[in-house]
Amino acid sequence: MNSLAPLAPGCVALVGGGPGDAGLMTVAGRAAIEQADVLLVDHLAPSGALAWAGSAAEVIDVSKLPRGAFTSQERINELLVEHARGGRRVVRLKGGDSFVFGRGMEEVLACAEAGVPTRVIPGVTSAVAVPALAGIPVTHRGVVHGFSVISGHVPPDDPTCGLDYGALVGSGTSLVVLMGVANLSAIADELLVHGLPADTPAAVVARGGHPDQEVRAASLDRIAAAATGIEPPAVTVIGEVARFAVPTLAPFHPALLEETR
Structure with a gap:
């Protein structure tokens, strides 16, 4: 499929907006x-990207803010279908990537059920981009060979939490937590209970990709306290790679940086 092909009237395009800086969006997204x-936009989408819209384009805020403005997913689905059936070219602009905790597939399925054609234009997920903007690689040769991305929007003891924290600890991967600011203390405690060392490096990157980006770094047992006052959006990285956020925390042992074979 040609991602740069013109959008047809009556089509919905799900556009991933990346981590917050409009300059990090894809060419196809722009x-x-x-x-x-018409554009249906949430609060994590890069606001600077709206400058690219035509003067006659309608912008609809469909944010889901905790303790704030809230548009249900059902209503968002209805709006996508309604505007597309009206012959309009519809863009659903989200932060990050639409298929990484973005409910993008729910919207694709709703459109498919209504007979509305869709196009998915991937975005740079904040799970990788935000750590990178703070100088943190989620993988690094000789240090860690994988990463796990989880949602922290519910605490580990919540009945709806389907995560196996023991398996995450045993995976030996970097752990990237999205939407976990409010539950960071409980998440850290659960990882400690399952055997992750208390001195494991961790970093919280707030407002990644924005001019006021902020990084807080500490050991796992202290990261929740270090992140006091941080408001969403923020991405937490737990694992040896988090040392790169603040190089003065401690140097890597040279053996960790040797190429593994």
């Missing part, structure tokens, strides 16, 4: 915004 007749 092209879709420029063609849109």
